[in-house]
Amino acid sequence: MTEPDHYSDAALDHLTRPRNAGTLPEPSGTGADANPSCGDRTVITVAVADDRIQALRFRTFGCTAAIASASVLTELAAGLTLADAARLEPADILNALGGLPARKEACALMAIGALRAALVDARVRATA
Amino acid sequence: MRRVYLDHAATTPVDTEVVELMAQVLRDVPGNPSSIYAEGRRARALVETARDEVARAIGADPAEIVFTSGGTEADNLALRGVLKAREREADGIVTTAIEHHAVLDTARDLEAHGLARVTVLAVDREGRVSPDAVRAAMDGRTALVSVMHGNNEIGTLQPIQPIGALCRERGITFHSDAVQTVGALEIDVRTLPVDLLSVNAHKFYGPKGVGALYVRKGTRIATVQTGGGQEKGRRTGTENVAGIVGLGAAMRIAIAKRAAESARQVALRDRLIAGVRSLIPDATLTGHPTERLPNNASFCFAGTQGEALVVSLDLEGFGVSSGSACTSGNTDPSHVLLALGLDRDLAQGSLRLSLGRATTDADIDALLAALPPIVARLRAASGAAVPA
Numbered sequence: 376m377t378e379p380d381h382y383s384d385a386a387l388d389h390l391t392r393p394r395n396a397g398t399l400p401e402p403s404g405t406g407a408d409a410n411p412s413c414g415d416r417t418v419i420t421v422a423v424a425d426d427r428i429q430a431l432r433f434r435t436f437g438c439t440a441a442i443a444s445a446s447v448l449t450e451l452a453a454g455l456t457l458a459d460a461a462r463l464e465p466a467d468i469l470n471a472l473g474g475l476p477a478r479k480e481a482c483a484l485m486a487i488g489a490l491r492a493a494l495v496d497a498r499v500r501a502t503a
Numbered sequence: 504m505r506r507v508y509l510d511h512a513a514t515t516p517v518d519t520e521v522v523e524l525m526a527q528v529l530r531d532v533p534g535n536p537s538s539i540y541a542e543g544r545r546a547r548a549l550v551e552t553a554r555d556e557v558a559r560a561i562g563a564d565p566a567e568i569v570f571t572s573g574g575t576e577a578d579n580l581a582l583r584g585v586l587k588a589r590e591r592e593a594d595g596i597v598t599t600a601i602e603h604h605a606v607l608d609t610a611r612d613l614e615a616h617g618l619a620r621v622t623v624l625a626v627d628r629e630g631r632v633s634p635d636a637v638r639a640a641m642d643g644r645t646a647l648v649s650v651m652h653g654n655n656e657i658g659t660l661q662p663i664q665p666i667g668a669l670c671r672e673r674g675i676t677f678h679s680d681a682v683q684t685v686g687a688l689e690i691d692v693r694t695l696p697v698d699l700l701s702v703n704a705h706k707f708y709g710p711k712g713v714g715a716l717y718v719r720k721g722t723r724i725a726t727v728q729t730g731g732g733q734e735k736g737r738r739t740g741t742e743n744v745a746g747i748v749g750l751g752a753a754m755r756i757a758i759a760k761r762a763a764e765s766a767r768q769v770a771l772r773d774r775l776i777a778g779v780r781s782l783i784p785d786a787t788l789t790g791h792p793t794e795r796l797p798n799n800a801s802f803c804f805a806g807t808q809g810e811a812l813v814v815s816l817d818l819e820g821f822g823v824s825s826g827s828a829c830t831s832g833n834t835d836p837s838h839v840l841l842a843l844g845l846d847r848d849l850a851q852g853s854l855r856l857s858l859g860r861a862t863t864d865a866d867i868d869a870l871l872a873a874l875p876p877i878v879a880r881l882r883a884a885s886g887a888a889v890p891a
Contacts, residue, residue: 393880
């Protein structure tokens with residue numbers, strides 16, 4: 376783990392070069408989550424085909440940890456089956472980033488929350 | 504990487520002459536100022552010279568200067584000391600919504616313990632409190648009015664002259680936290696109707712951990728801590744001799760540089776503000792456009808979050824700060840930004856740039872080159888349309 380209040384190089388890289396920032400024009404599913412205590416918000420859009428995530432994008436209004444969590448999650452989830460993507464956890468984000476400052480772990484949870492909501496939305500829309 | 508430090512409102516680097524003087528005192532002056540033999544007398548003489556320097560800088564009598572451990576202690580002594588001295592006689596504190604926590608939280612603490620009634624006055628969109636509001640809040644049991652001189656976050660200067668005059672008419676003690684302004688703006692207590700004034704050395708190129716409270720002669724104020732009776736019983740505890748010497752020297756140097764340096768910083772500040780506003784769409788200047796600290800340029804950028812701005816600028820070599828630090832897990836924007844009536848999301852995107860003696864035109868150019876792409880990148884990542 377990194378020191379308190381100190382970001383890993385990986386997290387800083389996602390801050391300065393966010394991956395997959397944006398919104399898919401015709402998503403299979405859209406999910407959002409927020410951290411009411413700080414006002415941070417993330418929206419994730421996914422494109423699903425053959426039960427796999429073909430593409431995904433994120434939008435995050437928030438701190439370094441919130442942006443880095445959502446950005447790295449789009450890399451972790453790309454290409455996964457829906458079932459595998461739904462099993463991603465905050466710990467996977469923390470591992471991929473080499474940790475987050477101790478008080479910032481809720482930011483990883485927000486990214487996971489937005490992804491899971493997008494997957495549920497995609498499933499609902501597929502069966503509708 | 505070249506570092507550009509633009510956080511002088513947080514703290515300033517210690518002037519090299521001050522460093523030398525303090526090192527000399529630590530090395531060569533072992534005495535306790537309360538001892539009556541030679542070593543003690545030498546330490547005492549240094550403390551009293553520093554007292555003279557601080558007093559002269561604000562037009563005070565040396566006997567009116569009480570050394571403290573910094574601005575927070577000076578504020579605590581002012582509020583707690585006055586309320587204690589007026590116990591059972593007057594209990595009202597009138598202050599503003601944008602005071603430093605050292606004042607607001609002290610007032611709240613006194614209130615929570617049933618020792619004070621606190622009235623917190625709103626400010627306008629530019630952070631100014633109106634003297635009329637202060638007048639309306641006063642009553643027959645008001646003991647103290649506390650209104651800061653210059654705000655540490657947004658730089659707004661308060662109309663302390665008319666507020667002080669109102670207090671004087673009614674015989675109410677007037678305190679001003681002048682931590683951001685002493686050393687930067689002319690302050691003369693012979694014409695400014697203030698009874699108590701907080702001073703902090705590390706805001707004007709002195710050391711951290713030392714400050715002073717100006718206490719106008721005749722002001723009723725009790726001691727807050729008890730002990731050996733130093734500082735005429737008003738702030739007991741063995742004097743921080745080297746720190747006090749540093750405070751005095753830093754004050755003397757600041758006063759000598761003040762006129763030229765403040766004018767220079769105002770010019771840099773105004774170029775910075777104009778540059779940010781022309782290069783970044785939707786840049787909101789926080790604080791008053793003209794009645795502001797010479798070194799403060801503070802903004803909010805919609806669609807960004809302050810912590811991400813600070814971390815991004817740090818990576819590019821800039822030391823800056825934000826009113827929405829987002830480090831505690833519960834990251835409400837600062838009470839100052841919310842008191843301006845800013846929308847919560849907008850207040851999240853705050854950035855404070857505070858200039859200093861070492862700041863150059865090249866530093867401003869570098870910041871103006873680095874900041875716009877960072878704001879653009881964070882806005883692209885957030886999207887203007889992320890739903891609440």
